[in-house]
Amino acid sequence: MTENMRPPPSDLPIAFENVTVTEGSVTILDRLSLTISPGEPTFVIGPNGSGKTTFLRAAMGLVAPTEGRVTWGGRDGVSPHKLAFVFQRPVMLRRSAESNVRFTLSAAGVPRIEHDGRVAELFKLVGLDGLQKRSARRLSGGEQQRLAIARALARDPSVIFLDEPTASLDPAATKAIEDIVRTITARGVKAVLSTHDLGQARRLANDIIFLHRGRIIETGATSEFFESPRSPEARSFIEGDLLV
Ligand SMILES: Nc1ncnc2c1ncn2[C@@H]1O[C@H](COP(=O)(O)OP(=O)(O)OP(=O)(O)O)[C@@H](O)[C@H]1O
Numbered sequence: 001m002t003e004n005m006r007p008p009p010s011d012l013p014i015a016f017e018n019v020t021v022t023e024g025s026v027t028i029l030d031r032l033s034l035t036i037s038p039g040e041p042t043f044v045i046g047p048n049g050s051g052k053t054t055f056l057r058a059a060m061g062l063v064a065p066t067e068g069r070v071t072w073g074g075r076d077g078v079s080p081h082k083l084a085f086v087f088q089r090p091v092m093l094r095r096s097a098e099s100n101v102r103f104t105l106s107a108a109g110v111p112r113i114e115h116d117g118r119v120a121e122l123f124k125l126v127g128l129d130g131l132q133k134r135s136a137r138r139l140s141g142g143e144q145q146r147l148a149i150a151r152a153l154a155r156d157p158s159v160i161f162l163d164e165p166t167a168s169l170d171p172a173a174t175k176a177i178e179d180i181v182r183t184i185t186a187r188g189v190k191a192v193l194s195t196h197d198l199g200q201a202r203r204l205a206n207d208i209i210f211l212h213r214g215r216i217i218e219t220g221a222t223s224e225f226f227e228s229p230r231s232p233e234a235r236s237f238i239e240g241d242l243l244v
């Protein structure tokens with residue numbers, strides 16, 4: 001990622017056309033059609049098991065639809081190339097924090113001469129400056145999550161998927177992650193997040209995809225979703241009722 005303006009990200013929009021994902025006899029995603037556009041973050045929200053992780057994996061091209069299709073940048077048959085994923089439970093290599101990032105820089109084919117500069121820039125960006133040499137697995141949960149984001153950004157993505165990046169983090173650690181999302185958004189990276197934290201969606205989301213049992217119940221602008229939800233499921237979810 002550079003601080004300069006980038007041209008419009010070519011993997012966007014990401015379009016789902018009637019996407020179904022089944023595993024054996026289980027339907028995990030059920031005929032989803034929607035578009036993820038450039039700009040401010042898009043959030044996918046919904047109860048446990050509603051299909052958020054599977055949705056993000058399909059949007060990244062990690063899961064192939066059983067039916068329907070996903071396209072990136074409106075091109076047919078072209079795989080996305082500038083996407084990065086931060087998993088719900090990121091696993092760090094048993095090495096120093098910075099070797100985790102260097103490993104990804106190498107894997108992404110970044111010339112070795114640029115690695116020192118990129119490592120310095122990325123650690124600063126995620127607020128881990130000074131912890132480069134610390135063993136990655138000794139970092140706190142919040143620090144590991146930030147390292148996972150640094151590692152994903154090492155790929156210089158146009159889109160970054162963050163699967164519940166603040167689950168189990170306290171408010172200060174959550175704020176640190178939200179600030180990173182704001183910074184990278186300002187630099188032109190599209191963030192697509194899942195969360196259980198409705199406050200976070202209110203604070204950061206431009207638009208919301210609300211899933212329940214593998215189906216899209218609502219999509220739309222954040223203010224619309226919170227102020228005038230159209231479905232009973234979204235209303236109960238927003239009001240904090242247990243949606244089962
Ligand atoms: N490979 C798989 N085989 C069978 N079922 C699966 C598979 N992957 C996911 N599922 C099921 O699909 C449903 C949706 O899973 P998914 O992980 O996408 O939901 P989620 O919204 O991310 O849940 P959580 O909030 O708990 O992370 C769940 O019932 C899950 O058990």
Ligand SMILES: [Mg+2]
Nearest residue numbers: 052053054088
């Ligand atoms: Mg999940």
